[in-house]
Amino acid sequence: MTLHTHTQPDPALHADPALPGWQTRSAEAARAVLRCPALRVRPLAEPVPAALLGSEAGELFAHLVRMQDGAAHANLKAAIRQALDNFEHAALRERTRHVARQLPAPQTGDELTAYCYHLPSAVLADAFGLAPAHWPAIGQEVLAMLRCIAPGGLPAEIAAGARAASQLMQRIRQQLDHPGPLLQTLAQTLERSGLANTTTLLVANAVGLWFQACEGCAGLIGQSLLQAEQQQWQGQSRDWIRQALHVQAPIQNTRRFAAEPVNLLGCPVQAGDTLLITLAGHTADGPNDLAFGDGVHACCNRKHNFAAGWKHNLAGECCMGSLCLSGPFKSLDT
Template identity: 30%
Template structure:
């Protein structure tokens, strides 16, 4: 086991605990990078001004730098620091925060969901993107197309993707851009969310890229949140009945699952200047693997951290980031996941008839279901 393989291991949490017992921040010789695993070290790295989201010499991964996906990647607020991060965030976050849960629930209820493996895949991956597309003023038919294009585009975000997948990602990015150009030019005032963003953001190119980013962020992170909540129900059968009797508890389950078994297990930071963090001296060019999932289970952050506790007092979590790069769509993601899980639980199919494996990834923990 190593800190990267851990993301898709059946149970990485004992390994994370062993890492924390040794050191909060240490250098991993095999991987050639620093590993932050304690709550204190993770918080310090995420807050440090010299820990950037991309290396200075490679703002866009070389594998995609010459294509359209690279053009989009270079504008994404989550892949930038400074003004190129703050400006899109300040334009997009207020609109996301004004979306009410009932609007999201109505959009989720409009979709057909089944407990087949294929049905769950669509509910986890395609459904959330369709919801965001609808909030941005697209029709249901356009939403389905956008979800398929987003599935292709996210390949550019993974180092595991093949050259063919990257070529498809470039084409998908260009098509997504075209859909948003048409949506913006329609001027039909169908989307309060889009109107809100437009009022705050003048940079047209950055706007288009970050609208695509909304879909790509929704695609993977929300899918993992829904999938890991389903696993919690499979592993704790009594919770399924509790959720069905009291649907309001679904939001409590999701809030705890995102801490206990998060879909984003780690992220990276790149040191831009000499600095000292958690007693370690770092130099420019150093890479830090930030184990968010390990920090979530640090007893210094949460009492009894390995237990799934729906009514956990003073819950703390790094899953949606922290500080300047905290995810602006956290509330929306939880609303979509809650509405989707609620719809899934209206069906009588047996979740325990499903098998699963984790989607290949270096940082994501997203179950893919299949029938036994």
């Protein structure tokens, strides 16, 4: 890899000797990396993290839409998007409010953090057909899985996350005879996709939605609540959420891996190089539409986010549901 130093003209990609691989320095560079076909979501030599190999969590990981590339990814993603689109138009607002009302109201900072993570998990559990008695355990399991899948997990976190992933898969399998609306729609769109192993894909990606929704929504719910309180927001909560998203992208960065050498924005990226893409902090470049990624792996939940407001969108409804149910914001116009 060629290192750029500060004596050279500002490269779009930066290689810091203290960090492995390249880092993007602008929204434009981030978009170019996310759209580059020579880059993959996993290293070619390690499609599943070595620490998860041989476990059920490894099986799950191997079938996640987020962790695949190429034609298999495109077909799987189309089926998942279709299922989410169908589901998001059907009584989502009412169900989210219903779920939010059933969670214990947070009294302390730690409880508020837990609430931000548990609300999206519970909304999806409800949509999969799982009864409220299961939601607290599911919230914990999703959190354990997040820690296990995130890069750099400690051995104890990986072991706990692998157990949690198995439990979540088991919950989905048991629910297949009595699926809630989202699980049913997902089963149907996968069946129509022509892909093989649809039950395996269904179980893994239903659990994957828990992971993705929790990871993305928790930060945004927290930011929306915090900023609304600090700045005593009076307007429409959907505008406020859009503003919170602009100020602080909930997922700050993501990674890609070069499968072949490529000259990207004038930088000689070699096969095997890692690229760290910054999604947050591009506010000077205009509305931060990178908060939901870009290119073929962009978020499945982004459809209504910027164009048509947040109506009928799972992330938006979770945020609005939590805003309008929490003390000082009860009277907000949602």
